[in-house]
Amino acid sequence: MRFGDLLHLATESLVRARLRSIMMRLAMAIGVAAVVVLTSLGEGARRYVTGEFQALGTELLIVLPGRSETTGVQPGMFAGETPxxxxxxxxxxxxxxxxxxxxxxxxxxxxxxxxxxxxxxxxxxxxxxxxxxxxxxxxxxxxxxxxxxxxxxxxxxxxxxxxxxxxxxxxxxxxxxxxxxxxxxxxxxxxxxxxxxxxxxxxxxxxxxxxxxxxxxxxxxxxxxxxxxxxxxxxxxxxxxxxxxxxxxxxxxxDVTVITQDAVLATFNRIFTALTLTLAGIASISLAVAGILIMNVMLVAVSQRTAEVGLMKALGARGRQITAIFLTEAVLLSIVGALGGLVIGFVADAIVSRFYPTLPLGPPPWAVVLAVLIAVASGVVFGLLPARRAARLDPVVALAGRR
Amino acid sequence: MIELKDLSRRFQVGEQLVKALDAVDLAIGDGEYVSIMGPSGSGKSTLLNIIGLLDRPTSGEYLLDGRGTTSLDDDELAHVRARKIGFIFQSFHLVPRLTAFENVELPMVLAGTAPAERRRRADAMLASLNLTDRAEHRPDQLSGGQRQRVAIARAMVMEPTVLLADEPTGNLDHVSGADVLAALEGLNSRGITLLVVTHDDEVAARARRHVRMRDGRIVADGSSPGQPP
Incomplete structure (x- = not known):
């Protein structure tokens, strides 16, 4: 079976099963959009804070009374002495x-x-x-x-x-x-x-x-x-x-603390990068949920198309070909969904930027790449089970399930 | 050449062992036209599925063109099925999303035939069944008779030697049924082995050889219209 034909068969069935594939694409799109928007917010906050500090000038040192390092007990601490x-x-x-x-x-x-x-x-x-x-x-x-x-x-x-x-x-x-x-x-x-x-x-x-x-x-x-x-x-x-x-x-x-702009900047950078990562992690959960939804819907698709699977087998399709057909459908769905999610994410970003122009929004590139990769991967992982199930169908039983 | 030797197929249904086929011996030569009749549950569909390599016998031997099939694995069976056997079903089993042309093309797509070759063969096949002007229609835009003729075109496009028809006229009115039978018989006259499973005496009577089954056994096999024993 040629790859082009495989793609054609998969697209054909996605175009026909419109509602089903729209639902799946939507789930995937929301997942990807969530990653894009949330990481973009985290990244925007980081850039904002960094920008604020850089506006102060990087040659700045600030002296504040009292030691803020917490290494051990300082002399005078128990005597009630203030700095x-x-x-x-x-x-x-x-x-x-x-x-x-x-x-x-x-x-x-x-x-x-x-x-x-x-x-x-x-x-x-x-x-x-x-x-x-x-x-x-x-x-x-x-x-x-x-x-x-x-x-x-x-x-x-x-x-x-x-x-x-x-x-x-x-x-x-x-x-x-x-x-x-x-x-x-x-x-x-x-x-x-x-x-x-x-x-x-x-x-x-x-x-x-x-x-x-x-x-x-x-x-x-x-x-x-x-x-x-x-x-x-x-x-x-x-x-x-x-x-x-x-x-x-x-x-x-x-008894004083001297902080430099650089040190403060580095600290904030670390904090906000951690924040962005956390947000990306939370958003990834919605990608996993979308993956499970894909599995569900593909399972329904397999049972709806049992007779078709039986027919394919009668026409000489091997188990691997059946797997490939259903897997291609699942992966195509997640790719289309992921691309839709990118569009939604960037549009949402643009809208938020319009209301908060001071916040330099924009998702970090790694988050965008990762979101799409996870989306496609979940298409493969969660598409595999239904596809394998389809491939294992007994052709006699499958054909008897008349539509 | 189809040879079944002492072939049995048993199913476990709950605690009961059902003998769908019980020690069947049957030989069908190339180019024969055979009807298979019998009441529901007599094993005629199981027989057809085993001949079509969709099902495996529990015991016994099945030789297709002189070669044993019982030791082949699933992929090898799929390969033989694709090249030697065509199926016609009562409910047509066309893929609803695909046009008539694409349905006919499907076995060749699965076999990896080049697109130009596919087009040539599918067009020729549709033309021989008077379906050229229906090529771009989807199944729901075709009449029952047309659908079954598309199914015949699909079954024949890989140029099999055996055509297995399970109640091919069961869902058709009299006129379309006659059309479909004429098409099948036309293929048979060009050398294809044709097996028709049917409930319809009239359909069965058109075959040259008549096999009658009951309880998983062949109870009559002759070249005159079959009579209950």
Missing amino acids: RDLTLDDARSLLRIPGVARIAPLVIGSVPVAAGELTREVPVVGSNSDFLAVRNLSMAQGSFLPPGELDRDLAVCVLGSKVRSELFPRGPAVGATVRIGDRRFRVIGVLADTGRAIGFDLQELVIIPVSSAQQLFNTQSLFRIMIQATSREAMPRVREAVRAMLKERHQGEE
């Missing part, structure tokens, strides 16, 4: 390390901000003039915090664009005065809309000088110190130097 605060002096000292381009200390709190009758509760960030460059921000109007000594508590502030439009729905904001907590600040600039960051929305932010923020929140400690290295290559060196410097300043106690 030493990060101070402005610590921040200043870091500037002396070679390879450090800029530093931006960070204090964050939430207080009411009022302009005239309008009041909003927004996050207030205390930092310095380098914050603009470290975070890759740009100005829409006016200027950013002026450069100068870290402990100069000027009463000036910069508004996020959303805060601006809420507090000053009409009229210019720059030059106006706002009340932050119980102090008055002059607005000197408004941030441009660009720039996103994990953690907080830069559009909904008020930025004031760091020492003003420390007074406002009545604290001496810093929330974070952001360090920009001169180059990526310098980062490991800078990281070690920062650690050594702060250890020395904190009486030999290593």
